[in-house]
Amino acid sequence: MLMAIVSMLGLWAALFGLLPVFFGGLLGGQVLLHAYRFVQASVPSLPALNPMSRMGRFLRQVIYWVGFVIVAVFLFDQLNLTRSLVDGTLPPQTQVNLLGTWLPITHYTFVNAMVGAVLAGIIGLSSSVQGVFPLGNMLYNTSRTILNIVRSIEPLIMGLVFVIWVGIGPFAGVLALTLHSIAALGKLYSEQIENIDPGPLEALQSTGANQLQTIIYSVVPQIVPPYIAFTMYRWDINVRMSTIIGFVGGGGIGLLLQQQINLLRYSDAGVAVLAIALVVSILDYLSASIRERLT
Structure with missing residues (x-):
């Protein structure tokens, strides 16, 4: 939902078109952190992301920004934002053709929504269904x-x-x-x-x-x-x-x-x-x- 909303904002102004890239990068960093924790639980020899140690904090930052860059570069390429960034034009307005049917949604918004859904699904699955959803923090940060x-x-x-x-x-x-x-x-x-x-x-x-x-x-x-x-x-x-x-x-x-x-x-x-x-x-x-x- 967040990626879809920011993509709609991106269709209003050229520079806003970079918002999905930024938010997608944030999700990508979280996904890579969750993936590393999952692998580290299976391979105890890997260093842990202990926030109390300097090495753990440094490793956490490195993994997070690597995931940020990977997803941001992927979205920037898939959304074809080079022209929007250089020329100051709006993102492409082409619609999505799904199984021969033209959907009332742009390719730009569709790709952002799908990427956001995949990344959020990975985070949700790796966070365990027994985890407490921080609704209060989410509403606070969003507002x-x-x-x-x-x-x-x-x-x-x-x-x-x-x-x-x-x-x-x-x-x-x-x-x-x-x-x-x-x-x-x-x-x-x-x-x-x-x-x-x-x-x-x-x-x-x-x-x-x-x-x-x-x-x-x-x-x-x-x-x-x-x-x-x-x-x-x-x-x-x-x-x-x-x-x-x-x-x-x-x-x-x-x-x-x-x-x-x-x-x-x-x-x-x-x-x-x-x-x-x-x-x-x-x-x-x-x-x-x-x-x-x-x-």
Whole structure:
């Protein structure tokens, strides 16, 4: 599923076409590590991948990167990405012909999905059916990766994309700021939960409190004040960013400011800038008042 998703992203932009090669290499490194452990269990004379020893860590890194390079080179060759990398063009859009039937999927996505399925199947078989599937870690790492990717794109770029998608107007600006705010606040919220004081949790658990009670009376009181501060600060940023996004067709006070500047109405433009500063100041005082009452 991961390889299929990143291959669909690769069909949107030329450089994104290298994502399946990267993720395939990551899977290839894991496959080679599992294969070595399987062989080492049968041949005890081979050095073990002991993470506590320097030799074990070095051997693990070597095996992992060898598997990474093998699968990455294989995918790069099979997907015919040389032209995409050199010329900056999109990956080939040819469809798959399976037993005389043209499937509604490109050869690029089909190869990635098959390679991902084979590599994941090998890892799954070698990991034993009795192993515990780390669902929490998978969801955590996946969500963090998605948030990092979204947050790395500037709201101005998102505004340009949404203007092309939904047209010029405030809706495009709202979508751009909303998407970037979700990614930024998601990072801040998650880090705040990770850094809470464990003392109150242990005190409540020692009295026999269940998990829900621990969250309500120990976790929530610690995260509410910073959550409000982060939210208000992000609102502050969005007010200022809406001005810039308005210059690219995102609507709002930025569009009004641009029109006044283009018409050489500098006094009206100054009023718009003053209104932005006033709103930011009000938000700052409002945030301080709310946090003071709650804490």
